Amino acid sequence: MDTIHDQITDALKGHHADYIEMRMDESQSTRLAYRGRRLEEIGRTAGSGGNIRALVNGGWGFVSFNTMDALSEKVALAVQQARFVGKEKSQFTPLQPIVDTVTASSKKDPGNVSLSAKKELLDSYNDIILSTPEMQTSNIGYVDSRRRITFANSEGSYIEQNKIDLNCRLTAIAARDGTVQQIGLSLGSPGDFSAVESLHDEVREMAQRAVRLLSAPQAKGGEYTVVLDPILAGVFVHEAFGHLSESDFVYENQRLRDMMVLGRKFAGKHLNIVDGAAVPGLRGSFKYDDEGVPAHKTYLIREGILCGRLHSRETAAKMGEQPTGNARAISYHFPPIVRMTNTFIEPGATTFEEMIADIKEGIYAKDWYGGTTSLEMFTFSAAEAYMIRNGKIAELLRPVTLTGNVFTTLENIDAIGNDLLMNQGGGCGKSGQSPLPVSNGSPHIRIRHCLIGGS
Amino acid sequence: MHDILRKAKRVADHAEVFRITSKRTPVQFEANRLKQIQTKETTSTALRLIKNGRTGFAQASGTIDDDTLIAMALDTCPFGAEAKFAFPNQTDFPQVAVFDTDVEKLPLNEMIEIGQQLIDAVKHHAPDIQCEAIVSEAIATVSIANTSGGNASYTKSVFSLGIEGVLIQDDEMLFVGDSDSSCRPIRDGKHVAADVIRQLDQAKRKAPIATARIPVIFTPQGIASAFISPLMVAFNGKMALDGISPIRDKCGKQLFHNNLTLRDDATIPYGTGSSPCDDEGVATRKIPLIENGVVAQFFYDLQTAALAKTQSTGSGHRGGGLPSPSASSLIIDKGTVAFTDMVKNTKEGLIVEQLMGAEQGNVLNGDFSGNVLLGFKIDNGEITGRVKDTMVAGNIYTILKDIEAIGSDARWIGGMLYTPSLYCPKVSVATKVR
Structure with a gap:
């Protein structure tokens, strides 16, 4: 242990940079993939590598590598690149050095579950899907991974963090007369295998719903009052607002800074939006980010007013705010950038029944299929949708895609439920770094004038 | 090794x-x-x-x-x-x-x-x-x-x-x-x-648009964002084998407009999708996918080809795991109509340059549905400005059958797709009421 610590500390010395950090990453993972009856892939992967990032006069150099030899020369290269770029004063919030080791804790470590037990569990789900009448095929992907990340910087921090993550997606694909419909179920956990166990009833229900979609109508395109379930509302808050809170989009752009000025009213008093890795036990939880900043819990919107944003040490320094522990890198191939962790809308007081009671014609959209944003405009798609007619849930619809403008859509949220639920499936992509473990959540929410694409 | x-x-x-x-x-x-x-x-x-x-x-x-x-x-x-x-x-x-x-x-x-x-x-x-x-x-x-x-x-x-x-x-x-x-x-x-x-320049002004079925010109970028995901699912040998490609049993059938030709070609000199062999050591080649609107063949890796009782097309690619079939460089042959003529001959229409989130639809079924991130309104043969708050949705099997013109303006998009603009006479456009 100490020898690596010394080796790294030595390599960081004497380079005349404003800041240098080094990150070493060792990982192991197991993946299984089914297509129908075929277990297409069962494989194990191992990875080891590291990177060095240097800051000189506001310019950055970054070197990533697979072998630990000649560390000092790699540091020198990163510093040389940074010096080549840098032409101004570096701005980077200083931190007190932290020395810590964080162990991974897990109720049921997937590393202690045998390959055959994993296969047996997935086989049982696959059997349920494939034995459903009119099912064409299934699609199952499972990955669990264990990582040890060692972080050291020129300020004297030395942090070792151990992480476990698992992610599973089950898809049922039904077909009839040339029409194909699919429904997926996404699950994840920061290391607890039991999160993917005992799902047989959900899987059965999902498979039956995929078949029902074959005869479901498509929504007519246009504006609707839409009620989102907690899972889809979680995707909405992530896409529609979360990305806009990432300061690396904002910090160098005066017009965006004006647009995202703290104190601006975005929505009604009932809306509170939070992001934070310090919320424990979720896939976006950790103790330190990839710049060695302790995890925070950050209010982004409080009572409808913009009151915070997500920062790295550089964006915080340049905006005169405090780092929030949101600098994350998906692997050693990449420098950390500003990312979300666990993002959610805080619960309100409205029950689901109250929420739909006065809707004459609307759409109830549930569960996610995907989502993306251009900051101002966003789209996300529901895996399950129903018409709401005269205050009641009516017929099943084909999956719908929702789109909107962040500013008007947040204003148009007029009811927030009392039933917060966090969704741990999926992952987030940004600047080629995907899928990053995050979680998002919300209670049921109602949005007026939401645009739906359709026939 | x-x-x-x-x-x-x-x-x-x-x-x-x-x-x-x-x-x-x-x-x-x-x-x-x-x-x-x-x-x-x-x-x-x-x-x-x-x-x-x-x-x-x-x-x-x-x-x-x-x-x-x-x-x-x-x-x-x-x-x-x-x-x-x-x-x-x-x-x-x-x-x-x-x-x-x-x-x-x-x-x-x-x-x-x-x-x-x-x-x-x-x-x-x-x-x-x-x-x-x-x-x-x-x-x-x-x-x-x-x-x-x-x-x-x-x-x-x-x-x-x-x-x-x-x-x-x-x-x-x-x-x-x-x-x-x-x-x-x-x-x-x-x-x-x-x-x-x-x-x-084209986005300097904003132009109003109404919910309707109108002519849409998909530019090369627009084609990349709307049509490519569903097309790649359709021609993937694995999807055909699993019975979920909607065209699995349509080889030799005319499903698309008779001037539409699509192939995968990993042999183009200095193309970033090119290589002498795939990731399994099988030589690459030109793979015709659509010939004059007729479904020609699917692309395969070794294992999928063996299961389907055919030969690998040199399309085994790796993305961190075992090889699976995927395309290298897609080419849609260019046509004869100048882009400016397409615009000139449109009374009311839309140019789609970027469709955001289109692949979130049911791509297996050929559906796409996305927000027009960059798109321009055409009124009386002229580009009148940028449209916003607009969704375009459709199904590639309907839209690519009814193409009215294929552009002479082909270009590369991201090194992986070479395509002209396509003029589609009737596409569903949805927009906000206010």
Whole structure:
């Protein structure tokens, strides 16, 4: 242990940079993939590598590598690149050095579950899907991974963090007369295998719903009052607002800074939006980010007013705010950038029944299929949708895609439920770094004038 | 590599090693100025074993000793898929030019200059724009060897440049951008800047649009964002084998407009999707997918082809796991109608340049549905401005049957697609009421 610590500390010395950090990453993972009856892939992967990032006069150099030899020369290269770029004063919030080791804790470590037990569990789900009448095929992907990340910087921090993550997606694909419909179920956990166990009833229900979609109508395109379930509302808050809170989009752009000025009213008093890795036990939880900043819990919107944003040490320094522990890198191939962790809308007081009671014609959209944003405009798609007619849930619809403008859509949220639920499936992509473990959540929410694409 | 094969042969019946080593140097610009220089080196080794007829797999990035890698793959063998194929024994491959030493030799200064000139050109036209740009060079060596005697190795160089700009006015954002890539250096980004400037010009004004079914011109970028995902699902041999490609039993049938031709071609000299062989050591070739509107064939890797009782098309690609079928460089043949004539002959219509989130629809069924991130209204034969808050939805099997004109304006998008604009006479457009 100490020898690596010394080796790294030595390599960081004497380079005349404003800041240098080094990150070493060792990982192991197991993946299984089914297509129908075929277990297409069962494989194990191992990875080891590291990177060095240097800051000189506001310019950055970054070197990533697979072998630990000649560390000092790699540091020198990163510093040389940074010096080549840098032409101004570096701005980077200083931190007190932290020395810590964080162990991974897990109720049921997937590393202690045998390959055959994993296969047996997935086989049982696959059997349920494939034995459903009119099912064409299934699609199952499972990955669990264990990582040890060692972080050291020129300020004297030395942090070792151990992480476990698992992610599973089950898809049922039904077909009839040339029409194909699919429904997926996404699950994840920061290391607890039991999160993917005992799902047989959900899987059965999902498979039956995929078949029902074959005869479901498509929504007519246009504006609707839409009620989102907690899972889809979680995707909405992530896409529609979360990305806009990432300061690396904002910090160098005066017009965006004006647009995202703290104190601006975005929505009604009932809306509170939070992001934070310090919320424990979720896939976006950790103790330190990839710049060695302790995890925070950050209010982004409080009572409808913009009151915070997500920062790295550089964006915080340049905006005169405090780092929030949101600098994350998906692997050693990449420098950390500003990312979300666990993002959610805080619960309100409205029950689901109250929420739909006065809707004459609307759409109830549930569960996610995907989502993306251009900051101002966003789209996300529901895996399950129903018409709401005269205050009641009516017929099943084909999956719908929702789109909107962040500013008007947040204003148009007029009811927030009392039933917060966090969704741990999926992952987030940004600047080629995907899928990053995050979680998002919300209670049921109602949005007026939401645009739906359709026939 | 041959050491691993020798050792693996002692414990398994057949083995294959795939190795890729790469070095990439991206130069990044942020907020209109140089921000970061990176040097990224990676090595990754994948081992596929066949033992008692079953496939095992392990992959390691970085250094790993041979025995550990073999043990990891061996672990998975008893559960693995039944191997229906034999490793190929090919050692000679037709020449496909994918390497130019000039890429490696291009000095960092020059890369920075190319990026800065690109930004300056765009900024000169729109002083308020904030641009991010990347100029990047990469060299990668791919080696494949197996116990059937198959052996392939090639080195590829890739140069790419791209720019994305955002213009903000009050609460409105306009995103523009373009990119280009080649296996040879692109020393001048003028054409990329010119396209971004065209987008800025056309977006200067906003134009109203109503919910209706109207003619839509999909530009090459628009085609990339709306049609390619559902098309790739449809022509993937694995999807056909599983019975979920809607065209699985339609070979030889006319499903598309009779002037529409689509092929996958990994043999284009200096194309960034090109290579002499795929990731399983099977020679690449031109693969016709749609010929004059008729479904021609699907693309396959070794295992899928064996299950479907056909031959690999040299389309086995790896994305961190076992190979699976995917396309290399898609080509849609250009037509005869000038883009300007398409516009001129439209009374009321829409040009779709970027469709956001289109692949979130039911791509298996050929459906797409997305927000028009960049699109322009046509009124009485003229582009009248940018549309916003608008969704376009449809099904490729309906839309690509009823094409009214194929453009003469073909271009590369992201090095992976070469296509002209397509004029589609009736597409569903939905928009906000207010």
